[in-house]
Amino acid sequence: MKRKITIFFILLITFLLQSTVFPRIFPVLVVPNLMTVVTSSFGFMRGKKEGMFVGFAAGIFVDVFWGTSLGFNMMLFAVIGYINGYFHRLFFDEDIKLPLVLIGISELVYGLVTCFCIYVLRGDFEIYNHLFHIILPELVYTILATLVLYQIILYINKKLEAEEQRSASKFV
Amino acid sequence: MKIKNQSSLSSKYWLMVLVAVCVLLLGIERFTDGGGIFRLIGNYTVVPMQKGISYVGRYLSDISDNFDTLEDVRNEKDALQTKVDELTIENTRLRQEQYELDRLRELYKLDENYSDYEKIGAHVIANNGSNWFSDFTIDKGSNDGIKVNCNVLAGSGLVGIVTEVAPDYSRVRSIIDDASNVSGMVLSTSDTCMVRGDLKLIPDGRIRFEKMKNNDNVIEVGEQIVTSHVSDRFVQGIFIGYISEIEVDSNNLTRSGYITPAVDFSKLQEVLVITTTKADMTGGSEKE
Numbered sequence: 126m127k128r129k130i131t132i133f134f135i136l137l138i139t140f141l142l143q144s145t146v147f148p149r150i151f152p153v154l155v156v157p158n159l160m161t162v163v164t165s166s167f168g169f170m171r172g173k174k175e176g177m178f179v180g181f182a183a184g185i186f187v188d189v190f191w192g193t194s195l196g197f198n199m200m201l202f203a204v205i206g207y208i209n210g211y212f213h214r215l216f217f218d219e220d221i222k223l224p225l226v227l228i229g230i231s232e233l234v235y236g237l238v239t240c241f242c243i244y245v246l247r248g249d250f251e252i253y254n255h256l257f258h259i260i261l262p263e264l265v266y267t268i269l270a271t272l273v274l275y276q277i278i279l280y281i282n283k284k285l286e287a288e289e290q291r292s293a294s295k296f297v
Numbered sequence: 298m299k300i301k302n303q304s305s306l307s308s309k310y311w312l313m314v315l316v317a318v319c320v321l322l323l324g325i326e327r328f329t330d331g332g333g334i335f336r337l338i339g340n341y342t343v344v345p346m347q348k349g350i351s352y353v354g355r356y357l358s359d360i361s362d363n364f365d366t367l368e369d370v371r372n373e374k375d376a377l378q379t380k381v382d383e384l385t386i387e388n389t390r391l392r393q394e395q396y397e398l399d400r401l402r403e404l405y406k407l408d409e410n411y412s413d414y415e416k417i418g419a420h421v422i423a424n425n426g427s428n429w430f431s432d433f434t435i436d437k438g439s440n441d442g443i444k445v446n447c448n449v450l451a452g453s454g455l456v457g458i459v460t461e462v463a464p465d466y467s468r469v470r471s472i473i474d475d476a477s478n479v480s481g482m483v484l485s486t487s488d489t490c491m492v493r494g495d496l497k498l499i500p501d502g503r504i505r506f507e508k509m510k511n512n513d514n515v516i517e518v519g520e521q522i523v524t525s526h527v528s529d530r531f532v533q534g535i536f537i538g539y540i541s542e543i544e545v546d547s548n549n550l551t552r553s554g555y556i557t558p559a560v561d562f563s564k565l566q567e568v569l570v571i572t573t574t575k576a577d578m579t580g581g582s583e584k585e
Contacts, residue, residue, distance in 0.1 A: 141347060141350060144347065144424055144425070144426040144434075145350045156424075156427075158426075158427070158428075160426075173312075174311060177308065177311060177315060184319075185335060186343075187427065190423070190425075190426075190434070190468075191432075194326050195323070195326055195335070196318075196320070196322035196323040196326065197319070199318075199319045200316055200319035203312065203315045203316065204312070239427070240429075243429060244496070249496075258496075258497060259429065262428075263428050
């Protein structure tokens with residue numbers, strides 16, 4: 126339960142950062158996509174199932190407040206979280222390379238799928254232009270944001286895991 | 298650990314369930330407003346926090362404004378004073394014309410007046426966090442009389458249109474958004490055109506217009522574009538921007554080009570919402 130509440134607050138804070146704080150501080154920049162960072166990191170830190178549910182919850186935020194139709198981002202983030210869960214076995218706390226690569230790839234996939242489903246299906250075929258003006262800048266900013274945000278998420282997750290182990294051993 | 302393994306369905310099935318839920322939601326969206334309940338929850342949880350953050354932001358930027366140097370302020374004051382003088386002269390002239398117009402209108406029995414729509418002010422509390430859309434959230438909703446399709450202004454220019462309303466917040470799609478289409482017209486000649494937002498023009502701060510008739514009217518760079526009389530969602534005569542480029546299309550029938558909008562979309566803080574929609578007005582006039 127504590128884990129669920131903590132994750133909800135992590136999502137809420139990243140959502141507020143992304144929508145309210147960042148545009149105010151850097152008005153003209155492309156905003157980093159923190160929701161993918163959270164989804165993807167819970168995916169490879171905790172496995173498929175948790176990644177999937179965190180992604181689903183992140184998708185609800187995105188769809189209700191930023192999206193046009195409910196369900197699209199929920200599905201996309203849930204799948205991203207699930208696929209990141211496959212790399213749970215390769216994950217070590219100390220290693221920053223795997224998280225960076227995975228989050229980068231997730232972000233790229235998110236950008237391309239959104240571009241395809243929202244713009245290409247509408248008959249707007251300027252993929253090249255979207256790639257260089259939105260997807261890649263967003264990717265760079267997201268990776269920069271990852272360097273900070275990932276450490277925080279990792280720390281919170283470690284604390285939570287330690288506590289869960291303690292309470293599990295108490296009952297035995 | 299034992300209990301967890303027993304109770305949990307395989308993650309593969311969970312994924313299927315979640316995907317099915319999403320597909321179902323996307324499906325029923327055509328028929329019902331699927332996000333209504335989430336919007337209501339958001340109205341009482343997330344939006345108050347956004348309001349708080351944007352309040353703090355405004356407060357801080359106010360404080361930093363206090364540290365402007367006296368010289369800057371004085372220069373600005375001089376510039377404004379000149380502007381006031383100019384506007385006073387212009388206003389006197391316009392007022393004289395207004396009396397004349399009123400008289401002529403009365404003669405023609407045309408008492409529709411488009412200039413004074415009822416407006417309420419609102420603060421921008423959040424932007425769209427994804428880079429694919431340019432819409433934003435404002436801190437007034439249906440409790441303050443805002444409806445879907447209300448027009449939104451900032452300063453003197455058109456900003457966008459309300460697309461979603463919850464009790465205490467609403468979402469506004471700006472006219473630079475890729476999905477936005479506004480029917481506009483040239484103020485001087487009344488030639489209509491479509492003003493279309495374009496994702497790749499957002500960084501330049503321009504909007505494209507197209508489908509303007511290539512007739513004998515000479516239209517030059519710098520002319521004003523306002524919302525047109527044929528639009529069914531935008532009330533007539535709201536200033537959109539100045540033409541910055543215009544050329545005849547290859548079909549020789551239409552003209553297209555670019556508009557520099559009157560509003561700076563990168564730093565919107567306060568907006569005005571016109572609470573009567575075009576549908577209200579046309580519906581009202583039909584009844585009379």
